[in-house]
Amino acid sequence: MTVRVLVVDDHPLYREGLVTVLATLPDSEVVGEADNGEQAVRLAHELAPDVVLMDLHMPVLNGVDATRAITAADPGVAVLVLTMLDGDESVFAALRAGARGYLLKGADRAEIARALESVSQGQVVFSAGIAPRVLAYFSGGGSVTATPFPDLTDREREVLDLVARGLTNAEIARRLFVSDKTVRNHVSNVFAKLQVAGRAEAVARARDAGLGA
Known part of the structure; x- marks a missing residue:
């Protein structure tokens, strides 16, 4: 099955490179590109992709809010976060918004390909450095809420x-x-x-x- 992907990132060079990488994967097809969260929400509605590959830190509408809007409108669309942000506050905010996966930029071609296939089939995927924190959270019954910016009072x-x-x-x-x-x-x-x-x-x-x- 070919996975239809909407690529969302506000950095043109990175987005273009990502599109080029996805074009080399036999089971993926890039159906659209967006450079901000608001455009991502609109294109997700218009194009109905299988997966939205979502950056978090973007203008107009950030990736967390865009993820929330996309998954609320169509729970069948899988959002896979691909970002440089690795703090707990970003990870858990994305998960609460409905993201099915969280990868860090720097993930190689094979990791991205596996993640796209997995989330399109309803599975949940995390980068190696993220997974232990998520597992620890859920092993505690989800009773401990990750507090954003713990250094703040x-x-x-x-x-x-x-x-x-x-x-x-x-x-x-x-x-x-x-x-x-x-x-x-x-x-x-x-x-x-x-x-x-x-x-x-x-x-x-x-x-x-x-x-x-």
Whole structure:
């Protein structure tokens, strides 16, 4: 059976290379390409691929939100994440959104081919470095929820979630019943701990981890 694949990645050179690799596989066919999550959702609806090969960190709509929208609209479409992000927050956010597999960029041709075939048949696939963490989670009965950004305090995580929802510092201050200065301090601490340059990058990281939904 030929697996029909929609390739989603915002880096043109990487996406083109991936399409070239997939073209060499005897049992796969690239039916479309997207460079952001919003386009991926639209093309998944229009093209009805077997598998969406999904990056996570993208403009317009991130890969986690795009995965959630695609799987909600058509559970028969398998989303296979292919990303550089290997943190627990990204892995579990993608799984909660409905992804059936999670590969890290750097996976070779054979690994990608096996993963495409597996997820198209309803199986679940993880890169070697990801699998032990997922197995540990489920062996514990799924009772321990992976906490996004464990270096943040609970209040800092709450502030980041509100930032990712699009609230201004003043709106966050009113929501949390604290001063604007307190919120600015929290936001500065969050940026430092996440090592991001500004609000837009922090929002992208937060949404990749499932915050701000």
